Amino acid sequence: MKTSQGQYAKTMPMVNTGNFDQALLIIxxxxxxxxxxxxxxxxxxxxxxxxxWAGHYxxxxxxxxxxxxxxxxxxTRSISKALVSGVLNDNALDYSGEDYENIYxxxxxxxxxxxxxxxxxxxxxxxxxxxxxxxxxxKYKKITEEYNENQxxxxxxxxxxxxxxxxxxxxxxxxxxxxxEGLKDDARIDLEKMSEAWETQSQIYNFxxxxxPAVDTDKAVINIVSFNGLAPVKLAQTIYAQTVQDMILLxxxxxxxxxxxxxxxxxxxxxxxxxxxxxxxxxxxKMKRRNSLVNKVVVIIDNxxxxxxxxxxxxxxxxxETFRLKLPLIVGKTIIRAAMKNVSKEMGxxxxxxxxxxxxxAGLIIGLFAGLLADAAVDATENADLRISHFFPSxxxxxxxxxxxxxxxxVVEYRNxxxxxxxxxxxxxxxxxxxxxxxxxxxxx
Amino acid sequence: MKYxxxxxxxxxxxLIFSGCTTTPQVxxxxxxxxxxxxxxxxxxxxxLTAEDMVSSMLSSPWLEKFITAENREPVVIVGKISNRxxxxxDSLTFxxxxxxxxxxxxxxxxxxxxxxxxxxxxxREDQQSNASMETAKALAAETGADFMMQGVITSQTDxxxxxxxxxxxxxxxxxxxxxxxxxxxxxxxxKKIIKQKKASW
Numbered sequence: 001m002k003t004s005q006g007q008y009a010k011t012m013p014m015v016n017t018g019n020f021d022q023a024l025l026i027i028x029x030x031x032x033x034x035x036x037x038x039x040x041x042x043x044x045x046x047x048x049x050x051x052x053w054a055g056h057y058x059x060x061x062x063x064x065x066x067x068x069x070x071x072x073x074x075x076t077r078s079i080s081k082a083l084v085s086g087v088l089n090d091n092a093l094d095y096s097g098e099d100y101e102n103i104y105x106x107x108x109x110x111x112x113x114x115x116x117x118x119x120x121x122x123x124x125x126x127x128x129x130x131x132x133x134x135x136x137x138x139k140y141k142k143i144t145e146e147y148n149e150n151q152x153x154x155x156x157x158x159x160x161x162x163x164x165x166x167x168x169x170x171x172x173x174x175x176x177x178x179x180x181e182g183l184k185d186d187a188r189i190d191l192e193k194m195s196e197a198w199e200t201q202s203q204i205y206n207f208x209x210x211x212x213p214a215v216d217t218d219k220a221v222i223n224i225v226s227f228n229g230l231a232p233v234k235l236a237q238t239i240y241a242q243t244v245q246d247m248i249l250l251x252x253x254x255x256x257x258x259x260x261x262x263x264x265x266x267x268x269x270x271x272x273x274x275x276x277x278x279x280x281x282x283x284x285x286k287m288k289r290r291n292s293l294v295n296k297v298v299v300i301i302d303n304x305x306x307x308x309x310x311x312x313x314x315x316x317x318x319x320x321e322t323f324r325l326k327l328p329l330i331v332g333k334t335i336i337r338a339a340m341k342n343v344s345k346e347m348g349x350x351x352x353x354x355x356x357x358x359x360x361x362a363g364l365i366i367g368l369f370a371g372l373l374a375d376a377a378v379d380a381t382e383n384a385d386l387r388i389s390h391f392f393p394s395x396x397x398x399x400x401x402x403x404x405x406x407x408x409x410x411v412v413e414y415r416n417x418x419x420x421x422x423x424x425x426x427x428x429x430x431x432x433x434x435x436x437x438x439x440x441x442x443x444x445x
Numbered sequence: 446m447k448y449x450x451x452x453x454x455x456x457x458x459x460l461i462f463s464g465c466t467t468t469p470q471v472x473x474x475x476x477x478x479x480x481x482x483x484x485x486x487x488x489x490x491x492x493l494t495a496e497d498m499v500s501s502m503l504s505s506p507w508l509e510k511f512i513t514a515e516n517r518e519p520v521v522i523v524g525k526i527s528n529r530x531x532x533x534x535d536s537l538t539f540x541x542x543x544x545x546x547x548x549x550x551x552x553x554x555x556x557x558x559x560x561x562x563x564x565x566x567x568x569r570e571d572q573q574s575n576a577s578m579e580t581a582k583a584l585a586a587e588t589g590a591d592f593m594m595q596g597v598i599t600s601q602t603d604x605x606x607x608x609x610x611x612x613x614x615x616x617x618x619x620x621x622x623x624x625x626x627x628x629x630x631x632x633x634x635x636k637k638i639i640k641q642k643k644a645s646w
Contacts, residue, residue, distance in 0.1 A: 120528050127531040131602045181527075 001091040003386035004034035005259045007046075008233075015230075015391065016445055020054035038094045041070040042387050045101055049108065049391035053442065057112035064105045064112075071097040075135075089337070090330070090385035099136055099322035100231075101389050103129055103167060104315065110173055111225070114438055123177050129170040137162050140325045147329065157332035164204060164321050166197045169313040169396050175213050176223055180436035187215045204317045210310030213400045220405040220433040224299050224309055226412055227442040229292025229394025231315050234285040234386040236261070240379075243278040247271055257290070277349075279375040280342040282334055285384040287323050289316050292394045293416050293445050300411040301401060309397040309412075316394050330385075338382055345378045393444060405433045412441040421445070484639030486534045486598075486613060494615050494633050495542030502594075502619060503552050507628035511591070520554045521547060521619070522590035530600030530613060543594065543617075556590050592619050592628065609639040 007030040014023040027046050035043040048063035074096035106125040113122035144159040174190035191212055198209045213223070235255035242249045252265035297309040349371045356363035356370075410426040424441045431437045502508075511519045523543055528534045540558075548555045557565060572581040596617035603610045612634060619629040 121533055124528065124531055124533050127529075131531055131604065135604055 001088050001381070002383045003091055003234075004030075004039075005386065006030075007034040008390050009259060012390070015050075015053075020050055024050045024054060038092075039387065040094075041067050041074065041097045042095045042389060044070060045097065045105065045389040046391055048105065049389060052108050052112060053391065053444065055115075057115045061109050061112045064109050067097065068102070068105055068109075070094075071102050075139075088381055089383050090333070091383055091387075093385070095385075095387045098319065098388055099139075099325070100315065100319040101392065103132055103170075103318075104392055106132070107167075107169055107173070110170075110177075111440060114173075114177075114436065115440070119177055119180060119436060123174070123181070126170055126174045126177065129167055133165050133167065136322070136325075137165060140329065143326075144329055147333070151336070155332070155336055158328050160325050160328055162325055163201060164318060166193055166201060167313075167318070168194050168197045168205065169398070171197075172213065172312055172398050173225075175215065176436055176438060179213070179215060179217065180434075184216050191215055204314070204321055206317065207311055207314065210312050210398070211400070217402075218434045220403050220431045221437060222299075222301065222401040222403055222408065222410065222429075222431055223436070223438040224397075224399050224401070224410070224412060225438060225440050226297045226309050226397045226414075227393035227395065227440075228294035228297065228397070228414060228444070229316075230290045230390065230444050231392040231394055232287045232289045232319050232388075233390060234384070234388045235259070235288045236283050236384045236386055237286045238281060238283040238384075240281050241279065243271070243274050244276050246274060248274060254286070257288070277371065278342075278346055279379075280338060281379040281382050282338045283382055283384040284331060284334060285386050287320055290394065293421055294395075294414045294443055295417065296415040297397050297441075298413040298415060299399060299401065300413065301403060302409050303411075305401070307399055307401050309399040311395060312398045313396040314394070315392060315396065319392075334382075334384070341378050341381065345374050349374055391444075393442065403431055405431055407431070410439060414443040484609070484611065484637045486530070486532050486635075488538065490613065490635055491535075491539045491542050494635065495539060495546050497633055498615070498617050498631055499543060499546035499550065501631045502617075502629050503547075503550055505629045507619065508552060515591075518552065518554050519591045520556055520588055521592045521594065522556050523547075523558060524593045524595045526596040526598065526617070528598050530598050531602055532600060532611070532613075534598055536598070539598075554588065556588050562587070590622055593622055594619050610636065611639065612636045 007027060011023040011026050014020070014026070024047065027043070027050060031043060044063045044067035048060050048067055051057075051060035051063060074094050106129045110122040110125035113119065113125065140162070141159050144157055148156050171190040171194040175187045175194070178184070178187035178190065194212060195209075198205045213221075236253075237255075238253045238261075240251040240253070242251075248269040248271050250265070250267040250269060251263065252267075253261050254264045255261055299305075299307045299309055301307070352370055353364075353367040356367035359366075407428050407430050409428050412424040412426065413420050414422040414424070422443045422445075424443070426439050426441060429437065429439065508519065523540050526536045526540055528536050544555060547553055569582050569584055573584065594617060596615065599614045599616070601612045601614070613636075615633045615635075617631055618627050620627050
């Protein structure tokens, strides 16, 4: 059982060129081929995000809601299901979503509602994020405890403390929405939490604190939310071990950005007395950033005023931080599972080779081939779960630009240093005083 | 020859089964029946809350005081009921349930809401040019409301391991439009324990 990545190799060039309708078609046609029923959350997340980028906000919300319902259903994997993955691998389990996906789907649902001018519903989504962050506090502690209690091999998987409980992008949107509804106290609370994030979560907010929006304003303000790059993916890192006389040979392979496997390391470990012909494979998922070309976003209002849109969130940091919480469980389970499978396999190989050795050279050759087949068969079952949505962005920026009420032209420039990579013309927009005038722009490269 | 038979039988099966589609099973039920599949706020919550709230409102002292002082029934309008919960709640359905309860009580006079009035005014203005003088309705003859009902729905969620408890809190108040006095306030709490449902594929 292996993670399907074929759909992404086809869709990424389309996403990079902004051909979202074609990318949607490929993903929709991949149902039941690359996405099985156990991958439904991933399917809905991928489609929901593509529909968002394509500007089909109602459809995006429908799919992201289906993803959210699926994640809710699979919130904690039961131990019986964890044991299935103990025999096969985590790909056998239903994909329950990365924690950062579970949080950011609400951000994008909120943005969809804002685009649809349904601000009250957008606030519902923002409030859900805090409920999910509260749940994340204890989630892995409970799962790890449950797993450890049900293990009979005495191996205890360590628990990693959660360090993410306050999301700045959600609070920023909260301030803008509450402010537009005249709920100043709620806006102020969100603003305070935004500020706290740089003090209490410096490993996530490890960049300059941006200027914050005003809690109370009757003036006309343009808010630009811009996204750039794409969030990390999971790539496989594999360790193959083969024993020879008094030595262990270690081969390490890794996937590149095109999902192709390369040899990235070879080590010889002297191990006097070790029995030859023992073979095993362990494969782990590794989160890999897809670095954005963009390092600056500028807004041009009425062909004149240029404002740099400050960075407010590195989704990459949050994806890695939340993945860190479950990594001990993934690594622990993988090692326990691989050890159990390989010990049984090696015992079987030895018993078979002993019984065949009495049949002379032919028996030895058959025994050798049977051993190689057993190695290949067990290796084939040991695959890391690399499932992750491929269409969340890497970074979010937000700015607040006071203007006179009325029509204004808005252009967003994506830059790398002084080089302009892309210009997005949002057109003439009517800006109202005391209302939410939030516009979204993106460059997913 | 054997292969031709197999192919023919396969095609017959294909023709038979391609015509078979799974249709959803539908059964009719009373609209009053209490249903709660997802645990989220639903039509039953809306209806039961509206009934309770209106009953409380009409049995509180403000109504008798008003009738005694003014010698007529009060004119009421339902204003905004904000959803500040963590669930998507169709407040329009809830407002309609409240309106229905108020009108059917016969104890208050009920006037159209702001958005409804816009359409009604347009129609009256149109009548001035297009309807006969006998049937055209006069402008500026609307009944002004004495009281406006406003409210907010909030929720608190406590969740752990596939179980969730949601407390919905509905706060409604009736405000005298002349002097901004609050003449009635009521809160209704609905607590639900939810076990996670199976997502569709």
